[in-house]
Amino acid sequence: MTEAILLSDLTKRFGEQTALDRVSLGIPAGTVVGLLGPNGAGKTTLINCLTTLLQPDGGTIRVLGHDPATDPSLVRANIAVTGQFAALDEQISPRENLVFFGRLLGLGRGEAQQRAGEMLERFELAEAAYTPVGYLSGGMRRRLDLAVSLVVPRPVLVLDEPTTGLDPRSRKLLWDMVRAEAARGVAVLLTTQYLEEADQLADRIVVIDKGRVLADGSSDELKLDVGGLMCRLTLTSAADTAAARQALGDLPGVTAEGDKVAVPMARAEDVGAVLGRLAGQGLPIADIEVTKPTLDEVFFTLTEPMAKETTR
Amino acid sequence: MTVQSPDTAAPSLPPSSSPAPATLAAASVVIAGRVLRQFVRNRMMIIVTIAFPLLQLFMLLAAFNVLVRDTQGVDYVRRLAPLIVLTTAFSSILTTAIALWSDIRSGVFNRLRAMPLDMRAYVAGRIGGDFVRIMGVAVLVTLVAHTVGFRFSRGPLAALGFFGIVALFGMMCSALSVAVALVAQHPGIIVRYVQMPTLVLTLMSSGYVPLEAFPGWIRPAVSVNPVSLAADALTGLSDRGALAAPVLGTVAWTVGVTVVCTAVATRRFALLVKSG
Numbered sequence: 001m002t003e004a005i006l007l008s009d010l011t012k013r014f015g016e017q018t019a020l021d022r023v024s025l026g027i028p029a030g031t032v033v034g035l036l037g038p039n040g041a042g043k044t045t046l047i048n049c050l051t052t053l054l055q056p057d058g059g060t061i062r063v064l065g066h067d068p069a070t071d072p073s074l075v076r077a078n079i080a081v082t083g084q085f086a087a088l089d090e091q092i093s094p095r096e097n098l099v100f101f102g103r104l105l106g107l108g109r110g111e112a113q114q115r116a117g118e119m120l121e122r123f124e125l126a127e128a129a130y131t132p133v134g135y136l137s138g139g140m141r142r143r144l145d146l147a148v149s150l151v152v153p154r155p156v157l158v159l160d161e162p163t164t165g166l167d168p169r170s171r172k173l174l175w176d177m178v179r180a181e182a183a184r185g186v187a188v189l190l191t192t193q194y195l196e197e198a199d200q201l202a203d204r205i206v207v208i209d210k211g212r213v214l215a216d217g218s219s220d221e222l223k224l225d226v227g228g229l230m231c232r233l234t235l236t237s238a239a240d241t242a243a244a245r246q247a248l249g250d251l252p253g254v255t256a257e258g259d260k261v262a263v264p265m266a267r268a269e270d271v272g273a274v275l276g277r278l279a280g281q282g283l284p285i286a287d288i289e290v291t292k293p294t295l296d297e298v299f300f301t302l303t304e305p306m307a308k309e310t311t312r
Numbered sequence: 313m314t315v316q317s318p319d320t321a322a323p324s325l326p327p328s329s330s331p332a333p334a335t336l337a338a339a340s341v342v343i344a345g346r347v348l349r350q351f352v353r354n355r356m357m358i359i360v361t362i363a364f365p366l367l368q369l370f371m372l373l374a375a376f377n378v379l380v381r382d383t384q385g386v387d388y389v390r391r392l393a394p395l396i397v398l399t400t401a402f403s404s405i406l407t408t409a410i411a412l413w414s415d416i417r418s419g420v421f422n423r424l425r426a427m428p429l430d431m432r433a434y435v436a437g438r439i440g441g442d443f444v445r446i447m448g449v450a451v452l453v454t455l456v457a458h459t460v461g462f463r464f465s466r467g468p469l470a471a472l473g474f475f476g477i478v479a480l481f482g483m484m485c486s487a488l489s490v491a492v493a494l495v496a497q498h499p500g501i502i503v504r505y506v507q508m509p510t511l512v513l514t515l516m517s518s519g520y521v522p523l524e525a526f527p528g529w530i531r532p533a534v535s536v537n538p539v540s541l542a543a544d545a546l547t548g549l550s551d552r553g554a555l556a557a558p559v560l561g562t563v564a565w566t567v568g569v570t571v572v573c574t575a576v577a578t579r580r581f582a583l584l585v586k587s588g
């Protein structure tokens with residue numbers, strides 16, 4: 001079993017705050033792993049440690065067996081990174097950006113030009129090839145950012161929130177590119193705040209919050225793990241929602257929105273207990289439905305006890 | 313809970329076909345190329361470092377040419393053109409430092425840090441590109457000055473020396489802009505600490521007017537001003553005047569400033585590369 005990326009007990013502290021708390025994670029070649037977590041969960045810190053931009057305080061990192069602490073340049077040579085914010089030279093054109101980074105990665109002049117042309121086609125940027133990057137739309141910049149990362153193919157691809165703020169067409173293009181890279185055997189680690197993106201793209205999802213791994217598995221596994229089922233109730237009046245939440249207050253992962261309340265359940269027969277509690281408070285119910293949870297609900301169930309929020 | 317695909321034909325790692333990363337020299341050249349490309353595209357830089365000094369040359373000539381000829385008995389362009397050539401380098405310290413400051417704080421720098429690249433190439437490329445720009449602009453401005461009467465009247469070797477002095481002065485400016493950009497926490501600080509001193513040093517130099525035109529109490533300051541020394545050296549090499557003192561003075565300033573700036577910049581840069 002080849003793990004292209006292997007993190008064990010990775011720990012990073014910023015002063016008093018622990019940004020990463022003994023995170024362990026393995027990513028085999030050809031696999032897309034989605035790192036899911038709210039803002040401040042430690043996603044970007046993890047990526048910065050992995051890509052040698054930050055030095056961890058504990059634990060080990062291996063990228064194709066290389067240790068960033070002792071062999072940073074071998075690690076860098078094998079990882080293509082697209083950071084959270086576009087890392088492009090705004091004053092020069094997309095083609096010039098591609099040639100610039102390609103040449104620094106060791107391509108010859110002609111080779112770099114040729115690769116730049118290919119990437120512009122693949123990422124649908126050919127029309128804007130000669131426009132200074134400063135004039136491009138957000139979607140185009142993001143596409144170019146990924147194109148620059150892939151101008152020289154490398155066995156590991158790391159993406160930090162690649163589709164934040166993108167239009168659907170650009171997002172789809174990026175997803176297709178990530179899938180194509182994985183199909184070539186590239187190990188992909190991507191962070192995202194979009195559950196749909198993780199659901200669609202990732203072979204495995206790792207949920208982290210406050211620097212700790214809360215869950216690690218496929219989308220289906222996580223859904224089963226959190227509570228096999230989800231009881232969705234529609235109240236007759238949205239005014240009852242608060243009372244309903246209170247009646248169900250000690251059950252884990254309860255979420256409410258408008259006149260709808262969702263309760264994760266381990267077994268189908270638990271629905272009786274749920275209904276009993278609401279009946280006990282005299283709360284009328286308009287509709288009831290028992291289904292598998294969505295990934296959103298999994299995420300809130302996992303992260304909510306830590307966030308200590310009362311609504312949503 | 314980690315699922316491994318049961319498919320035994322799971323793709324293996326793609327062959328590491330990536331080329332060897334660019335060598336320090338090659339990477340420096342690529343980065344210097346980017347600096348020059350940015351300069352050519354940046355209208356503000358062109359205005360500040362070429363158009364404005366040329367405008368100054370034409371305006372000052374129009375205003376004072378006759379006056380200087382009648383009172384001093386010299387051709388004003390012979391004294392003014394060297395100063396204007398220096399101004400192109402001197403006034404670019406501010407814009408270069410701000411451009412460098414933003415570049416280091418931009419995503420581009422982090423992308424470079426995450427690449428298998430000797431980061432010394434970044435500094436070498438920035439300084440090298442900047443140097444080529446300074447020399448290119450100096451040659452261009454000298455040619456324009458030639459059309460309004462500036463001449464090299466001391467032979468080809470002295471003309472070569474002229475550009476040697478410009479190169480020394482340019483190196484000093486480059487070193488200053490790099491050090492300032494690395495130390496400053498905010499671009500506003502760069503403006504505050506660079507704009508006024510460069511303006512004062514230019515005006516309080518023996519470039520526009522000879523040393524004797526300044527009141528006696530300020531003459532010592534004017535005569536050790538690096539702009540005075542370099543302008544006198546350039547005038548000496550192209551027209552007439554003392555050579556040894558201004559040339560040695562320019563060398564001293566360049567070596568001193570470059571050594572101090574390099575020491576400061578090296579430490580700051582190592583810190584930035586290590587921790588962003």
